[in-house]
């Protein structure tokens with residue numbers, strides 16, 4: 500399936516109108532192997548989408564279970580596409596994120612699940628977040644050259 504069709508389907512599935520800016524945001528996030536920060540998104544979209552529109556799109560996508568947000572070392576929001584299992588009721592992508600302190604990239608480690616953590620009686624967890632900081636594979640390889 501062509502990626503444009505895939506995104507059209509995705510928006511249909513979530514009952515969202517297919518707009519140019521929405522499709523552009525999806526295609527940028529899809530084209531990158533790492534999460535994309537909000538300022539980077541703004542820059543990549545250029546004139547096409549203003550800041551308020553982008554903010555609304557990201558909000559809607561996050562609520563719909565299309566993307567998830569990861570805060571980086573500086574507290575900046577980064578976004579990555581969700582797995583198809585996420586819904587508007589619940590995000591199911593409880594994978595570990597890795598924030599490289601050298602290149603600052605954030606990786607979704609889809610295959611690494613957040614381990615179970617037992618919390619005190621009376622508390623109810625709705626979400627889990629785990630960010631590991633360190634140096635990523637490509638930075639480590641560069642360091643050895």
Ligand SMILES: [Zn+2]
Pocket residue numbers: 564565566567581582585589590591592
């Ligand atoms: Zn999700």
Ligand SMILES: [Zn+2]
Pocket residue numbers: 599600601602603604634635636637638639
């Ligand atoms: Zn790195």
Ligand SMILES: [Zn+2]
Pocket residue numbers: 567579592594596606607608
């Ligand atoms: Zn992720």
